[in-house]
Every structure is written in structure tokens, then in C-alpha cells.
Amino acid sequence: MANTTNTTQSDLDAEQAIYNIEYNLAHVSSALSVLGAIANMALLCVIFRRRHLVRDSIGRTITILSSFSALFSIFMVAMNELWVAHHKATVAQMVGPLDSVPVANSIATLSYLFLTGIFATNLLLALERYWRIRHNCMLPNRYVACVVAGAAFYAVFFVASFSLPGVQCRWTFLPFAKPCKKVNNGWSCRTKYTDTSTILYLLGLSGFILSTIVVGVVYENSYFYIATLSDQQFDTEHQSERKKADETTHLQRAVLVRCLLMSIGLVIFYFPSLMMVILTIFKPTLFDDLSNLQWAWLISFMSVIPALDPLWTPVLVLICQEDFREAAWTEIWPSRKREPADVK
Numbered sequence: 001m002a003n004t005t006n007t008t009q010s011d012l013d014a015e016q017a018i019y020n021i022e023y024n025l026a027h028v029s030s031a032l033s034v035l036g037a038i039a040n041m042a043l044l045c046v047i048f049r050r051r052h053l054v055r056d057s058i059g060r061t062i063t064i065l066s067s068f069s070a071l072f073s074i075f076m077v078a079m080n081e082l083w084v085a086h087h088k089a090t091v092a093q094m095v096g097p098l099d100s101v102p103v104a105n106s107i108a109t110l111s112y113l114f115l116t117g118i119f120a121t122n123l124l125l126a127l128e129r130y131w132r133i134r135h136n137c138m139l140p141n142r143y144v145a146c147v148v149a150g151a152a153f154y155a156v157f158f159v160a161s162f163s164l165p166g167v168q169c170r171w172t173f174l175p176f177a178k179p180c181k182k183v184n185n186g187w188s189c190r191t192k193y194t195d196t197s198t199i200l201y202l203l204g205l206s207g208f209i210l211s212t213i214v215v216g217v218v219y220e221n222s223y224f225y226i227a228t229l230s231d232q233q234f235d236t237e238h239q240s241e242r243k244k245a246d247e248t249t250h251l252q253r254a255v256l257v258r259c260l261l262m263s264i265g266l267v268i269f270y271f272p273s274l275m276m277v278i279l280t281i282f283k284p285t286l287f288d289d290l291s292n293l294q295w296a297w298l299i300s301f302m303s304v305i306p307a308l309d310p311l312w313t314p315v316l317v318l319i320c321q322e323d324f325r326e327a328a329w330t331e332i333w334p335s336r337k338r339e340p341a342d343v344k
Contacts, residue, residue: 025300036310040070108177154207
């Protein structure tokens with residue numbers, strides 16, 4: 001009897017240790033999200049006080065991107081902390097805050113709407129940079145309208161997915177919820193990919209994949225265009241023309257590097273978790289061989305990665321955009337003499 005008691009207590013201690021890993025890293029994700037929200041709101045305050053930053057289309061797109069990033073980080077905090085409270089209540093056999101289906105589904109839907117905005121603005125930023133490099137002018141409004149319409153089209157799939165009767169949401173990899181059918185008054189973690197809600201959900205996720213592919217194609221075209229100009233400048237006989245072409249190519253290459261840095265976070269911070277969600281839908285037994293401890297570390301690590309993007313966005317804006325950086329320094333250090341901004 002004593003051995004049985006010790007074994008049971010040991011199992012309980014191990015289970016609690018696993019829970020603590022998940023709880024602590026969820027709090028870490030929340031802390032990073034709070035810092036990201038503060039950083040983005042500080043950047044938005046600078047933009048509000050320095051209206052000249054939004055005179056061109058790129059400045060306006062960066063402002064929209066920062067707004068979506070701030071909103072998404074706030075919802076990441078809400079999802080992380082509500083999930084921890086809900087999990088603790090479930091372990092204690094109590095009603096958790098996410099047992100309210102309308103509340104849980106609304107949070108999940110809004111988070112995906114903000115994430116759709118992040119992907120759409122990154123795509124728009126890439127197109128605007130490309131148009132600036134290739135044509136030295138603003139992106140035509142018809143392309144902007146196409147991006148906005150496409151984002152709205154894919155957002156409808158998320159709204160519909162979590163609005164169907166009998167559908168709940170499950171956060172396996174925070175902060176990305178997936179729709180689950182209610183079975184016997186419980187949760188169905190292994191959602192069938194043939195369910196209507198899951199099909200709609202996957203269609204919504206396909207928008208993220210498509211936008212990332214388009215961004216990659218835009219970058220590729222930008223790179224080869226700059227490479228072609230670089231080759232052509234060596235064919236120029238006049239030294240003055242060659243120098244001017246070299247300066248132009250240098251500026252265009254700098255624009256491309258900034259664009260790449262601004263959007264690479266889509267792949268680094270979001271795709272690992274999104275791919276995990278998709279894999280668990282099509283192959284629910286994929287991670288069955290993992291121990292409870294390994295599973296806890298996996299889902300906890302995946303919850304921290306997306307929380308880094310809200311910090312990444314404002315930092316890169318200040319690094320890559322001379323005018324934004326100068327405006328921020330002026331707000332922090334008003335007596336500092338402002339230097340002329342580089343040509344964008």
C-alpha cells in the first residue's frame with residue numbers, strides 16, 4: 001500500500017511539473033506580448049505626433065501593420081491567460097473561463113482577423129516596395145483594393161468556421177485555435193478534416209500560405225530586377241553614368257533588404273505553429289509517440305514563438321526606416337538636432 005501511495009504521489013508530482021512548464025511558458029508568452037503591445041503603441045504615438053510619417057503609402061502601411069500587431073499581441077495575452085485559468089479550473093474539476101463557447105469562439109475569431117490583417121499588410125508592404133524599386137512611384141490603388149478584398153475574402157472563412165452550430169475551439173498550439181466538434185458534452189481534440197468547420201478553417205489558413213508565397217515571388221522579382229540593373233551598370237562607358245547607376249542600385253538593394261527583414265517574421269514566428277496545427281488536423285496521431293513531458297515542451301515552445309513578432313515589428317521599423325527612427329529619437333530626446341533622412 002505504501003508503494004502504491006508513493007507511486008501515485010510521484011505521478012501527481014510529475015503531472016504537476018508538466019502543468020507548471022505549460023503555465024510558466026504561457027506567462028512568458030504573455031509577458032513578451034505585453035512588451036510587444038507597448039512597443040507598437042509607443043510607435044503609434046510617435047506616428048500620431050509626427051503626421052509627416054504617413055504622407056506616403058509605405059508609411060501608412062507600416063502604421064496599419066503596427067496597429068494590427070498591437071491588437072494581435074493584446075489578444076495573445078488574453079488567450080494565454082484565459083487558457084491557463086481554464087486549464088487550472090479543468091484540473092480542479094471546475095468551470096473554466098473558456099467553457100463559454102461564445103466567448104472562446106469570439107476570441108479565436110478576432111485573433112485570426114487581426115492575424116489576417118498582419119499577413120495582408122506585409123503583402124501590401126512588399127508590393128509597395130517592389131513598385132517603388134521597379135517604377136519609382138506609388139502602388140496603384142487597384143492593387144491595394146485587390147489585397148484588401150483578398151484579406152476580407154479569407155477572413156470570412158474564419159468567421160464562418162467558428163460560427164457553425166455545435167463548434168467549439170481548442171487551443172492546442174497557442175495562440176492558434178482550431179474548431180472542434182462537440183462530442184458527448186466534451187472536447188474532440190482530433191477534428192476530422194472532412195468536417196465543414198475544419199474545411200472552412202483550412203481555407204482561411206490557405207490565405208496565409210498564399211500571401212507568403214506571393215511575398216516570396218515579389219522579393220524574387222525585386223532581387224532579379226536589381227541584379228539586372230547591377231549588371232547593366234558595368235556596360236556603361238561613361239564614369240558619371242556608371243556612378244549614378246551604382247548609387248541607384250545601392251538604394252534599391254537597401255530597399256529590398258528592408259522589405260525582406262520587415263516580412264521575414266511571417267515565416268519565422270507564425271509558420272511553425274500554423275504547420276503544427278495543420279499537421280494535427282490531417283494526422284491526429286502524429287505526436288502520440290511523445291512523452292507527456294516532451295509534448296508539454298513542444299506546445300509551450302510553440303506558444304512563445306509567435307509572441308516575438310509584436311516586438312520584431314516596431315524594432316525593425318526603427319532600424320529600417322530612417323524617418324521613423326529620427327521621429328522616435330526626437331520624441332525621446334527633444335533637444336537632439338535632427339539629421340536629414342536618407343532618400344527612401
